[in-house]
Amino acid sequence: MATFDGLPPLREVIETHGLVAKKSLGQNFLLDLNLTSKIARQAGDLSKCDVLEVGPGPGGLTRGLLAEGARRVLAVEKDSRAIAALSEIAAAYPGRLEVLNADALEIDPRDRLTPPVRVVANLPYNVGTELLVRWLTPPEWPPYWTSLTLMFQREVAERIVAQPGSRTYGRLAILAQWRTRPRIVMELPPEAFSPPPKIHSSVVHLEALTAPRFAAEPKVLERVVAAGFNQRRKMLRAALRGLAPDIEDRLAAAGIRPTDRAEQVPIEGWCALAREMAKG
Numbered sequence: 001m002a003t004f005d006g007l008p009p010l011r012e013v014i015e016t017h018g019l020v021a022k023k024s025l026g027q028n029f030l031l032d033l034n035l036t037s038k039i040a041r042q043a044g045d046l047s048k049c050d051v052l053e054v055g056p057g058p059g060g061l062t063r064g065l066l067a068e069g070a071r072r073v074l075a076v077e078k079d080s081r082a083i084a085a086l087s088e089i090a091a092a093y094p095g096r097l098e099v100l101n102a103d104a105l106e107i108d109p110r111d112r113l114t115p116p117v118r119v120v121a122n123l124p125y126n127v128g129t130e131l132l133v134r135w136l137t138p139p140e141w142p143p144y145w146t147s148l149t150l151m152f153q154r155e156v157a158e159r160i161v162a163q164p165g166s167r168t169y170g171r172l173a174i175l176a177q178w179r180t181r182p183r184i185v186m187e188l189p190p191e192a193f194s195p196p197p198k199i200h201s202s203v204v205h206l207e208a209l210t211a212p213r214f215a216a217e218p219k220v221l222e223r224v225v226a227a228g229f230n231q232r233r234k235m236l237r238a239a240l241r242g243l244a245p246d247i248e249d250r251l252a253a254a255g256i257r258p259t260d261r262a263e264q265v266p267i268e269g270w271c272a273l274a275r276e277m278a279k280g
């Protein structure tokens with residue numbers, strides 16, 4: 001059966017190249033090219049962008065990105081078994097796909113990319129969360145990417161968009177919402193993948209803001225937020241005592257009640273507290 005890009009169907013690609021899914025690499029492949037094109041469309045207009053795709057596997061999402069008009073795709077895949085399959089896609093889209101056989105946690109892809117850059121990935125969930133935190137905490141802002149479109153297990157996606165007062169509100173929500181606009185844009189049931197995982201998945205799209213929503217030193221903000229949520233059941237005057245002996249005064253100066261718990265404080269409050277802590 002022909003596909004829209006003239007390449008073999010993904011099931012055939014997987015068979016031809018012996019890409020039996022490896023649990024150790026978190027491999028759950030998307031086989032429906034209509035679905036991968038739909039995910040690619042969630043990343044916005046790709047025609048004037050380079051796309052960094054992490055974990056392309058047999059290339060279903062890669063083909064979606066190219067079919068949706070990405071100017072160029074840099075695909076970083078750790079599993080060397082997938083490289084031959086990805087090279088066939090590169091041949092079908094001359095000059096538009098570069099494949100890098102590497103661990104995305106170990107490389108810096110920036111000098112291979114021309115801005116504007118959009119990042120798209122369906123990754124194993126542990127790697128996805130680790131990379132998300134790195135993408136959200138670069139030394140400079142705005143970062144080198146303009147958006148991230150990432151697949152997560154639904155529970156992680158909910159933590160990224162969580163609002164104050166909710167059980168899922170924490171460090172991830174604050175890091176994400178301080179300097180990006182995150183939205184859940186798609187939900188996928190386990191059957192969308194082969195093999196099906198145990199959990200439901202969600203695609204989250206995060207647009208980088210040009211400037212943070214509230215002023216704060218990133219490192220100080222990360223420190224106070226981590227301390228606050230490490231003991232999320234405690235009142236902040238107790239949870240943050242180790243940060244400064246006069247923490248109650250600093251909380252008050254930031255407009256936060258010392259008896260509040262971390263999950264009650266909106267991002268604006270955390271940033272105000274980070275500014276108070278930065279005063280020395």
Ligand code: SAM
Nearest residue numbers: 025027028029030055056057078079103104122
């Ligand atoms: N994107 C493909 C799809 O949607 O069908 C594959 C998704 S599968 C969930 C995750 C992919 O990430 C696998 O191909 C796996 O080999 C790759 N991967 C896992 N860890 C990686 C890492 N550290 N760096 C780069 N790729 C990685």
